[in-house]
Amino acid sequence: MSGPRRRRVTVLGLGAMGRALASALLAAGHPTTVWNRTPGRSAALAEAGAEVAGSVAEAVAAGELLVVCLLDDDVTRRVLDRAAPVLAGRTVVNLTNGTPERARRLAEWLTERGARHVGGGIMAVPSMIGQPGSLVLYSGARDAFLDWRDTLAAFGEARWLGTDPGRAAVHDLALLAAMYGMFGGFLHATAMIRAAGVPAGEFAPMVTGWLTAMLGALPAMAAAVDSDTHDADGSSLRMQAASFGNLLAACRDLGVDAGLVRPVRDLLDEAVARGHGEEGLSVLVGLLHTGGTHRPAPG
Numbered sequence: 001m002s003g004p005r006r007r008r009v010t011v012l013g014l015g016a017m018g019r020a021l022a023s024a025l026l027a028a029g030h031p032t033t034v035w036n037r038t039p040g041r042s043a044a045l046a047e048a049g050a051e052v053a054g055s056v057a058e059a060v061a062a063g064e065l066l067v068v069c070l071l072d073d074d075v076t077r078r079v080l081d082r083a084a085p086v087l088a089g090r091t092v093v094n095l096t097n098g099t100p101e102r103a104r105r106l107a108e109w110l111t112e113r114g115a116r117h118v119g120g121g122i123m124a125v126p127s128m129i130g131q132p133g134s135l136v137l138y139s140g141a142r143d144a145f146l147d148w149r150d151t152l153a154a155f156g157e158a159r160w161l162g163t164d165p166g167r168a169a170v171h172d173l174a175l176l177a178a179m180y181g182m183f184g185g186f187l188h189a190t191a192m193i194r195a196a197g198v199p200a201g202e203f204a205p206m207v208t209g210w211l212t213a214m215l216g217a218l219p220a221m222a223a224a225v226d227s228d229t230h231d232a233d234g235s236s237l238r239m240q241a242a243s244f245g246n247l248l249a250a251c252r253d254l255g256v257d258a259g260l261v262r263p264v265r266d267l268l269d270e271a272v273a274r275g276h277g278e279e280g281l282s283v284l285v286g287l288l289h290t291g292g293t294h295r296p297a298p299g
């Protein structure tokens with residue numbers, strides 16, 4: 001006895017991530033059509049059962065769901081432009097990394113052409129797609145997300161963030177900021193330790209343990225930001241600014257560029273100068289706001 005008919009999915013973009021997404025769809029049994037600008041990236045997918053489209057328009061016409069995973073917002077818009085006449089009736093799930101504002105503009109553009117838009121943010125690397133621990137964020141057209149949620153589950157946990165088309169993108173970029181802060185800190189620390197003659201591999205367990213211990217402070221810091229009460233909890237900004245001076249002096253002595261960490265020292269100094277010396281790190285969040293466009297977040 002055959003099961004219910006599975007609707008065809010099209011994947012636009014077969015870079016490292018697009019190939020992983022298409023593979024996951026095929027592994028989950030979804031009929032899948034693929035397209036890529038440069039031919040030759042689809043051989044393994046074709047072997048696994050994918051239809052390979054010869055043009056963007058052909059690919060878009062084939063799928064009821066379009067999963068887009070291209071380099072950036074400009075490329076996405078240029079590629080979708082080429083299929084504008086056949087977009088009506090389709091759901092476009094854009095998993096390309098981009099800005100919240102561009103996601104909102106793309107949603108408007110797609111709506112004008114009779115298509116539904118769901119913006120996404122992939123919090124995984126290609127080898128994680130379809131595996132435990134893979135998280136994909138979504139926001140935009142709720143009915144479209146609910147309609148395709150079971151299919152999107154092939155990529156990993158599908159987490160809905162609300163109807164603002166840019167909400168997935170801002171979460172994606174904020175999480176990347178946190179990740180790069182951590183990697184930047186690790187890279188700087190490793191440069192220091194190597195300059196001191198210690199192999200990076202010997203240092204790695206120590207830095208991993210330290211960062212893991214410090215991660216435990218994040219929920220309380222977030223609560224402090226939300227309540228705007230910034231208790232130092234034994235680690236005042238005045239004390240931390242003094243330690244930071246030592247860190248920069250040691251970098252000079254070791255011959256290590258302090259460019260990755262100096263902005264944190266500058267922010268600490270500014271906070272102390274503004275009278276926050278006896279408060280905690282969470283107060284720095286307020287100093288980072290520069291008054292750009294900030295949208296309320298509908299649910």
Ligand SMILES: NC(=O)c1ccc[n+]([C@@H]2O[C@H](COP(=O)([O-])OP(=O)(O)OC[C@H]3O[C@@H](n4cnc5c(N)ncnc54)[C@H](OP(=O)(O)O)[C@@H]3O)[C@@H](O)[C@H]2O)c1
Binds near residue numbers: 015036038069124
């Ligand atoms: N890889 C990751 O770890 C990761 C993790 C999370 C999110 N992402 C996001 O996923 C998206 C794709 O990443 P990726 O790793 O697959 O990148 P990638 O391997 O560099 O692939 C880029 C894709 O964009 C296409 N492309 C680039 N310029 C184009 C143009 N002018 N016209 C048409 N197609 C063009 C490429 O086609 P060609 O083959 O023809 O060059 C390829 O399909 C990005 O937005 C990235 O930020 C990636």
